[in-house]
Amino acid sequence: MAVFSRCLSARASAALNPATAFAYIIRDLSASSSSSSSTFNSGSDLKSSSVLVQNPLHLNGGPEGRNVQWVFLGCPGVGKGTYASRLSNLLGLPHIATGDLVRDELTSSGPLASQLKEIVNQGKLVSDEIIINLLSKRLEAGEAKGESGFILDGFPRTIRQAEILEEVTDIDLVINLKLREEALLAKCLGRRICSECGGNYNVASIDIKAENGSPGMYMAPLLPPPQCSSKLITRADDTEEVVKERLRIYNEMTQPVEEFYRCRGKLLEFDLPGGIPESWPKLLRALNLEDHEDKRSAAA
Numbered sequence: 251m252a253v254f255s256r257c258l259s260a261r262a263s264a265a266l267n268p269a270t271a272f273a274y275i276i277r278d279l280s281a282s283s284s285s286s287s288s289t290f291n292s293g294s295d296l297k298s299s300s301v302l303v304q305n306p307l308h309l310n311g312g313p314e315g316r317n318v319q320w321v322f323l324g325c326p327g328v329g330k331g332t333y334a335s336r337l338s339n340l341l342g343l344p345h346i347a348t349g350d351l352v353r354d355e356l357t358s359s360g361p362l363a364s365q366l367k368e369i370v371n372q373g374k375l376v377s378d379e380i381i382i383n384l385l386s387k388r389l390e391a392g393e394a395k396g397e398s399g400f401i402l403d404g405f406p407r408t409i410r411q412a413e414i415l416e417e418v419t420d421i422d423l424v425i426n427l428k429l430r431e432e433a434l435l436a437k438c439l440g441r442r443i444c445s446e447c448g449g450n451y452n453v454a455s456i457d458i459k460a461e462n463g464s465p466g467m468y469m470a471p472l473l474p475p476p477q478c479s480s481k482l483i484t485r486a487d488d489t490e491e492v493v494k495e496r497l498r499i500y501n502e503m504t505q506p507v508e509e510f511y512r513c514r515g516k517l518l519e520f521d522l523p524g525g526i527p528e529s530w531p532k533l534l535r536a537l538n539l540e541d542h543e544d545k546r547s548a549a550a
């Protein structure tokens with residue numbers, strides 16, 4: 251396929267520089283975008299093999315001295331943004347969320363905005379061509395500022411995106427966040443964003459009772475500080491109907507991506523045990539990381 255042969259030559263010339271390698275393939279994607287849905291691979295052929303990451307310790311640093319390149323996978327509402335942003339602060343790596351890139355584009359007066367608004371507000375995925383273009387520009391801008399390594403959130407979301415990413419660079423680790431289904435819808439509906447500082451909060455108080463052998467789970471609301479509380483907005487795609495559609499699309503299009511990485515030995519499955527206080531230390535342990543700030547504030 252033209253895209254992939256271009257990827258290979260891009261990779262050879264870009265030598266592990268994802269921004270440059272992505273830039274090479276945008277033109278090919280434009281040419282093939284009309285046929286992109288017909289080339290979608292459901293991933294069902296990947297289901298037979300499964301290599302679990304037994305010990306992710308060796309994945310904490312990137313090879314050849316470069317910074318790590320990690321990906322967060324998980325259903326809408328699971329908390330990818332929350333944990334990716336915490337890890338990004340801890341490790342000093344850029345947190346690149348393709349959903350944020352799309353929302354930035356929506357608020358611009360660019361020609362793409364109205365086209366994207368309709369797609370996003372219906373809970374559908376935007377085309378591979380558009381998303382790779384946005385990601386490529388973001389990586390290029392970061393590279394110009396001296397960024398290296400990243401924590402990607404929201405990409406890849408289809409097998410095709412995963413194949414392209416795999417061709418342009420080496421992903422070290424894919425963290426697959428999982429949360430009980432009952433909590434996902436409530437978390438999306440409770441999500442609030444400060445229109446001024448962009449802070450993410452959640453007004454939902456999730457209290458799932460223990461039942462039929464499965465344990466209960468409590469997730470406290472994540473309330474905004476006083477200066478943000480009068481400026482909260484809700485994402486236009488966080489309505490019940492649209493969240494259900496996003497969950498359906500995740501199961502159909504993105505779940506196969508979990509298998510794509512599992513069979514390459516890159517997937518770390520992480521079941522969130524509850525809210526941030528229970529989940530963050532457990533996630534750090536799974537990644538063999540320590541948060542000295544957390545320790546300092548606990549000791550204070």
Ligand SMILES: Nc1ncnc2c1ncn2[C@@H]1O[C@H](COP(=O)(O)OP(=O)(O)O)[C@@H](O)[C@H]1O
Nearest residue numbers: 326327348349352370374375376381404405407
């Ligand atoms: N990799 C991607 N491929 C296609 N569309 C994307 C991608 N990332 C983000 N989007 C678009 O942006 C929207 C918001 O993304 P995001 O904030 O990651 O949502 P979610 O909360 O559903 O994980 C998606 O519903 C989709 O329309």
